[in-house]
Amino acid sequence: MKITETSTLLILIYVDDIIVIGNNKEEIEKLIIVLSNSFSLKDLGQLSYFLGIEVRTDAEGLHLSQKRYIKDLLNKSKMDNAKPLPTPMINNLKLTTSIGDPVTNATEYRSIVGALQYITITRLEIAFSVNKVCQFIQCPLDQH
Numbered sequence: 060m061k062i063t064e065t066s067t068l069l070i071l072i073y074v075d076d077i078i079v080i081g082n083n084k085e086e087i088e089k090l091i092i093v094l095s096n097s098f099s100l101k102d103l104g105q106l107s108y109f110l111g112i113e114v115r116t117d118a119e120g121l122h123l124s125q126k127r128y129i130k131d132l133l134n135k136s137k138m139d140n141a142k143p144l145p146t147p148m149i150n151n152l153k154l155t156t157s158i159g160d161p162v163t164n165a166t167e168y169r170s171i172v173g174a175l176q177y178i179t180i181t182r183l184e185i186a187f188s189v190n191k192v193c194q195f196i197q198c199p200l201d202q203h
Contacts, residue, residue, distance in 0.1 A: 061086070078106060080121075111177065125181045132174045136167075148188040159200030168199040 061068040066083035068090060077094070081087050094100060106114045111128035114121060133139040162168045172192050179186045195203045 073110060076109070078109060080106070112181065123181050125178055128174075129178060129182075132171065132178070135174075136171050147185045148191065152191075154191060154195060154203055156195065156198060156200070159202035162199045162201055162203075165199055168203075169196055172196060172199075 060070065066081060066086050068079070068081035068083065068086050070090070071078040071080075077100075079087055079090055079094075091100065091102070105116070108114065108127070111125055113124040113127060115124070116122075130139070133141070172189070175185065175189045176193065179189055192199075192203050
């Protein structure tokens with residue numbers, strides 16, 4: 060990360076993917092030249108989708124969305140036809156470790172809950188509900 064009075068330059072590295080972003084095209088190009096002297100780089104053009112996050116750029120800046128990731132998760136969990144609710148969880152719901160039957164596939168439950176945690180990056184309104192179900196990740200029941 061490089062921030063000056065006139066420009067901002069950010070680098071995100073995940074495994075073998077690198078995203079370079081900033082508000083000064085010349086600074087970005089200089090950095091890419093420096094990086095390409097040490098590494099084999101392939102420019103994939105304008106950023107549009109990365110790690111399940113859709114990226115849209117306009118005059119106002121970057122807009123992040125996980126719409127496609129959420130749709131894929133709904134399909135995976137066989138909830139793609141579920142009706143939406145105005146709130147992600149019933150108010151004052153008391154979840155316990157003693158009421159309910161064990162879920163049929165605890166691994167799938169954990170995978171879905173992990174994906175829900177990732178969705179809270181762009182959907183903060185579900186963070187409390189996701190945290191609640193995370194509390195029962197060791198021994199998930201059908202009530203969770």
